[in-house]
Amino acid sequence: MSAKTxxxxDLGNPTLSELQRQAIANAPEVTMDETAVLNEARNATGLSDFGAEDFRERLRIWLQSFDEDHDLGPLGRASLFGDAVRYAGNRLRLEDLLKRHPEIIDEPIDRPIIIAGLPRSGTTYLVNILAADRRLRSMTLWESMEPVPAADDKVIVPGEDPRYTRTREAWGQFEQILPLMPAMHEMAPDHVHEDIELQALDFSTYLPEWLARPYRWREYYHTHDQTPHYAYGKKVLQALTWLQGPNRWLMKSPPHMENLLPLRATYPDATFVITHRDPLAVLQSAITMIAYGDRIRRQRIDLKELADYWIERIEGLLRACVRDRDSMPKAQTIDVLFHEYMADQKSVIRRIYAMADMPMTKDAERHIDLHLSANPRGRHGRVIYDLENDFGVDIPALRERFGFYYDRFPVQQEIV
Structure with a gap:
């Protein structure tokens, strides 16, 4: 059966459902204030030690950026405030765990497999396929939302981690409000998620850019070396390993593409998998998804501003990748072209395994095949994207702007 189209x-002028209107109306009023965020995190966890204090500057810039985004609506503001509280709470729990168990810092992370690539370039699909191999440790959505369990957490559903329960309920509600989202990016609680959440505990990540137009934060992020924040993220990974092994990790995150050197410095024995796809196809998919979500986050949707923001953002990712790609160790780095991967997934997987020095066992192949058959692409429907007509983008001009990337990597052009 073919997937529905x-x-x-109504991306620019959405017609809201009753459920969407109710969600917006019920959003609490928030003040983008550092003290308010940290006090809520303290109250939620019963803890008070955030560790090193330098994160406060980054948190303040986040909050100021959100205040300066005047088109954010009440639900958008409340969601961003809530995310900041969650990251601060996760940081409190991590620092408490490290204080009680300092041996965690000695926990080895053994030759991780790390996927870097543009958002919407097949990284989620690839990481979930590889995660079917049970020899690898990966980060599910529910675990990324709350990496460190609370000591006094109460089981809600028998036999189910309460963090899983909360994530399932939260994302279930989200997908009820935005029912087309699974067709663009499914967020099932047990699916493998991005390790971008690791750096979020240190308040240095591009996550807010998916939910707002935080220009001040984007500028700050680009002018600061991310190596110390990758090091902080590694502490989260060590804690997760100590809580539950094994210690050979599989991870992925789009910002790795612009942070290849911090990534290499943090995980020097990793296998680095860099995915490449036509950036125009990436852009139209990403901004269509963001615009669809913006109907509940923003009071006014400026599609041209959204396109311009992400054209610059994608260009930054691409330029950094082109700049640093040849500095990566040849014996540990593999480039994966999207069109080749889609044509022969098993061949690409075998190439990754060979570079990672992992034998493809019969058990691993069986689990990968089971995942592939159970999770065909487009099973929730196929979204039609239109970069030119929906967002007013000049396709030839944009292709010329990204010419430096096409010259370096032979991606197949997907938009005529």
């Missing part, structure tokens, strides 16, 4: 015709 979905065309979203």
């Amino acid at each position: 979905i065309r979203i015709n």
